[in-house]
Amino acid sequence: MLAKRVAVVIGGLIIGIALELCVLALYAIPPAKYGWLYHLGTAVPLALAAMIVLDAVLKTEMLP
Numbered sequence: 001m002l003a004k005r006v007a008v009v010i011g012g013l014i015i016g017i018a019l020e021l022c023v024l025a026l027y028a029i030p031p032a033k034y035g036w037l038y039h040l041g042t043a044v045p046l047a048l049a050a051m052i053v054l055d056a057v058l059k060t061e062m063l064p
Contacts, residue, residue, distance in 0.1 A: 004060045011054050016047025 020043040024031065031039065055062050 001060065004058050005062055008051055008054045008058060008060055008062065012047045012051030015050035015054075016043045016045075019043075019046045019050070 020039060023029075023042060024039075052063065
């Protein structure tokens with residue numbers, strides 16, 4: 001069970017960062033234009049959404 005929970009957290013972070021990089025590429029936003037706070041503010045909600053989906057798919061029951 002612990003391995004599934006770790007997989008959810010790591011997988012969610014990877015998916016969130018990958019989606020954020022896709023947003024940057026799609027809109028041609030240079031990373032230096034907005035700084036790290038913009039990237040963090042974009043990647044974290046995407047990662048949380050991915051973690052919720054992965055939690056449901058892997059049935060780790062971290063969320064009620």
